[in-house]
Amino acid sequence: MKKFLAVLLTVLMSISLVACSGGDTPAGDDTQGDEPSSETVTMGLGVSSSVSGNGVDADHENGQFQQNATYALVVLDGEGKITDVKLNVAQNTATWDGSGVVEANVIPSKFERDDDYGMRGSSPIEAEWDEQTRAFEEYVIGKTVDEVKNMELDTENHSGPVDLTSSCTISVVEFINAIVNAADNTVEVSGAATYGLASIVNPDSSADASADKDGKAQYDTTVAAVAVDADGKILAAKVDVAQQSVEFDTAGALAGAIEDVDLRSKVVKKEDYGMKETSANIGNIEGGGEWYEQAAAYEAYLVGKTADEVTGMELDTENHSGPVDLATSCTMSVVDLNAAVVKAIENASAEDAQ
Numbered sequence: 001m002k003k004f005l006a007v008l009l010t011v012l013m014s015i016s017l018v019a020c021s022g023g024d025t026p027a028g029d030d031t032q033g034d035e036p037s038s039e040t041v042t043m044g045l046g047v048s049s050s051v052s053g054n055g056v057d058a059d060h061e062n063g064q065f066q067q068n069a070t071y072a073l074v075v076l077d078g079e080g081k082i083t084d085v086k087l088n089v090a091q092n093t094a095t096w097d098g099s100g101v102v103e104a105n106v107i108p109s110k111f112e113r114d115d116d117y118g119m120r121g122s123s124p125i126e127a128e129w130d131e132q133t134r135a136f137e138e139y140v141i142g143k144t145v146d147e148v149k150n151m152e153l154d155t156e157n158h159s160g161p162v163d164l165t166s167s168c169t170i171s172v173v174e175f176i177n178a179i180v181n182a183a184d185n186t187v188e189v190s191g192a193a194t195y196g197l198a199s200i201v202n203p204d205s206s207a208d209a210s211a212d213k214d215g216k217a218q219y220d221t222t223v224a225a226v227a228v229d230a231d232g233k234i235l236a237a238k239v240d241v242a243q244q245s246v247e248f249d250t251a252g253a254l255a256g257a258i259e260d261v262d263l264r265s266k267v268v269k270k271e272d273y274g275m276k277e278t279s280a281n282i283g284n285i286e287g288g289g290e291w292y293e294q295a296a297a298y299e300a301y302l303v304g305k306t307a308d309e310v311t312g313m314e315l316d317t318e319n320h321s322g323p324v325d326l327a328t329s330c331t332m333s334v335v336d337l338n339a340a341v342v343k344a345i346e347n348a349s350a351e352d353a354q
Contacts, residue, residue, distance in 0.1 A: 040190040041083065042076040045197075045225035045238035046182030047265040048174045053217075056098045056252025063252045066093040069221040069242040072178035073197040076186075080144050085137050086197040086225075087175050090242075094217035100209025100250040102217050106201045124169055135167035136160075136175060145183040148176055185267055187299070189236035192227035196348025199223045200340040209250045218245030224340035226302075228348050234310075237302045237344075239295055239337050241266045266291045279331060289329065294322075297329035298337060307345040310338050 053065035068091045075084035088111045094104035110117055111130050119129045127135075139161060140148050153159045159171040202220045209215030221242040227235045242265050247255040266273050273291045289297070301323060302310065313334075315321045321333040 038190050040188050042186045043189050043195065043225060043227050043236055043238065044074045044182035044186035045223065045240055046072045046178040046180065046185060047223055047240050047242045048177035048181060049242045049244055049263045050174060051244050051258060051261050053246055053258050055248055055254035063096040063248055064093060065217040065246045066091065067219040067221065067244050069199065070174035070178045071197065071199060071223040072175065072182045073195055073225040074179055074182040075195060082140050082143055084195055085140055085179065086195065087133055087137060087178065088197060088199065090199045090201050090221045092201055092219050094203065094206055096215060096217065096248060096252055098252045100215045100248060100252055102206050102208055102215050104203035104206040104217055106203060109199055125166060127167065129170065132168040132170045135164060136172055139164050145180060148179050185238060185240065187236045187238055189227040191229060192235050193230040194228060194348045196226045196228065196344035198340050198343035198347050200336050200343065202336055209248055211250065214247040214249055214255050216245050216247050222336040222340045224337065224344040226341060226344045226348060228345055232306050232345060232349065234302045234305050237299045237341060239299060239340065267295065291332065294330040294332050297326060298334055301326050302341060307342045310342050313338060
């Protein structure tokens with residue numbers, strides 16, 4: 001009988017302990033339950049440009065200028081390891097004839113071109129550009145930026161990673177440069193559901209040569225990276241512009257060497273971009289706002305907005321098309337920036353989009 005009572009008492013105590021440890025969360029404690037991850041990570045945006053071209057001469061009937069803007073979105077965890085990366089290239093070519101008349105066209109980015117890029121037939125592994133780029137993106141996940149920077153490349157062939165020859169033989173040199181640049185242009189973010197990357201290309205500054213002025217072939221490639229929550233609201237954003245150009249005379253000859261073109265993006269140029277003198281009216285930035293400073297104000301202004309709200313942003317169209325309620329910190333035009341940001345948000349919600 002005593003043994004039975006002892007067993008019964010043990011059972012009752014066990015039931016009591018289970019009841020006390022279970023049940024509802026105590027009042028006033030909202031830290032329990034299934035919550036979205038609030039881990040803080042770092043999102044970066046980087047651009048690496050290269051150019052090529054020639055003027056009209058004995059060897060070339062037409063002049064040509066090509067801009068290759070390689071851009072990267074990188075997400076780093078607290079240990080500096082890459083947890084997400086998106087890569088793309090905007091490659092555009094302008095031409096002009098022997099009278100200095102220029103034609104600057106814009107084509108979709110390499111990811112947007114998909115199979116139309118046409119690499120599969122010439123690839124030793126019969127893989128299209130986007131497929132090889134995906135393989136490289138997966139390859140760098142888990143690596144630090146230094147490990148990416150110092151990876152061994154097959155320099156005898158196409159400068160792809162030596163241990164990725166079965167899935168990526170394209171040169172990854174510009175990818176690496178863009179990733180390294182992204183690590184220097186970052187913002188902290190937590191609770192992101194997804195990330196998006198996009199570019200908008202504008203050749204409008206290109207102009208024909210005349211007797212009074214050299215012609216110009218120029219591409220402005222505006223890039224944007226966004227982190228968005230489950231409702232499509234921006235949690236963080238980074239923007240930059242790759243702006244490269246060459247000039248030529250009425251005979252189509254280049255006015256300078258292609259090697260002298262400045263390949264730095266606007267963010268990287270910082271004070272060298274030279275906007276302060278023309279933006280002295282900005283009250284919140286001492287001495288006027290340089291491009292990267294105004295871009296930082298714009299990025300902060302985007303937080304909390306949806307794609308529709310960015311599209312519907314009221315701009316000061318009588319002046320420089322900056323946001324009307326950001327006149328003290330950003331007066332530069334944000335038209336292309338808005339377009340790139342909206343596209344990045346759309347890409348963030350589209351599977352396999354870049």
